[in-house]
Amino acid sequence: MRKYLAEIIGTFALVFCGTGAIIINQETSGVITHAGIAITFGLIVAAMIYSIGDISGAHLNPAVTIAFWVAKSFPAKEIAPYIISQGIGAFSASITLKFLFPSNDALGSTLPSGSPMQSFILEVILTFILMFVILHVAKGSKEQGMFAGIAIGSVVLLEAMFAGPICGASMNPIRSISPAIVSGHLEHLWIYIFAPILGAIFAVFLWMGLKEKKSE
Numbered sequence: 001m002r003k004y005l006a007e008i009i010g011t012f013a014l015v016f017c018g019t020g021a022i023i024i025n026q027e028t029s030g031v032i033t034h035a036g037i038a039i040t041f042g043l044i045v046a047a048m049i050y051s052i053g054d055i056s057g058a059h060l061n062p063a064v065t066i067a068f069w070v071a072k073s074f075p076a077k078e079i080a081p082y083i084i085s086q087g088i089g090a091f092s093a094s095i096t097l098k099f100l101f102p103s104n105d106a107l108g109s110t111l112p113s114g115s116p117m118q119s120f121i122l123e124v125i126l127t128f129i130l131m132f133v134i135l136h137v138a139k140g141s142k143e144q145g146m147f148a149g150i151a152i153g154s155v156v157l158l159e160a161m162f163a164g165p166i167c168g169a170s171m172n173p174i175r176s177i178s179p180a181i182v183s184g185h186l187e188h189l190w191i192y193i194f195a196p197i198l199g200a201i202f203a204v205f206l207w208m209g210l211k212e213k214k215s216e
Helices: 002-027 033-052 062-070 076-100 116-137 148-167 173-183 189-215
Strands: none
Touching (some): 002 033, 033 148, 062 076, 062 116, 062 173, 062 189, 116 148, 116 189, 173 189
């Protein structure tokens, strides 16, 4: 239960701070700025890794959980409890933000500014890069290294900074699912469910190939 509670708290913090920054930026006519939103996402990810990384691994992301299982460093029986815990945390955050900002239409939902396929490909590549970094700094699905939080948080910040204006730079199905359902913006949700999972799994296969080459 400690692991599941940690995932609830961590995912709540991620969605509350990250999508909260988007909402408050809209409510204050851009005071936070796009760069501020990207920094917020990167910092909250880093903070949660340092806070709960040694308890649950600080997945905070169903795509990461599934990818760790594909990489054979996470048990199959834990997948559903982890994703349910992430869902509880994310929906609690979106519902809280809806209560705080009832007039906000999208609640920080990820919506493509270009074509759906453009955002789908971007999300696959972004999540691939993120998961590739996670696999190289994580230890058995536990982000415990001294620099893991900095490395992973920096990748989130970087990708949100340059790709956020086009695709939203979700890289996380539950981060997109909760605000989309609470706000009712379901029109492009499929992009943000399937693309991150696909990108994360691609990263695992490349990581496995590199490991084999190194061992040889």
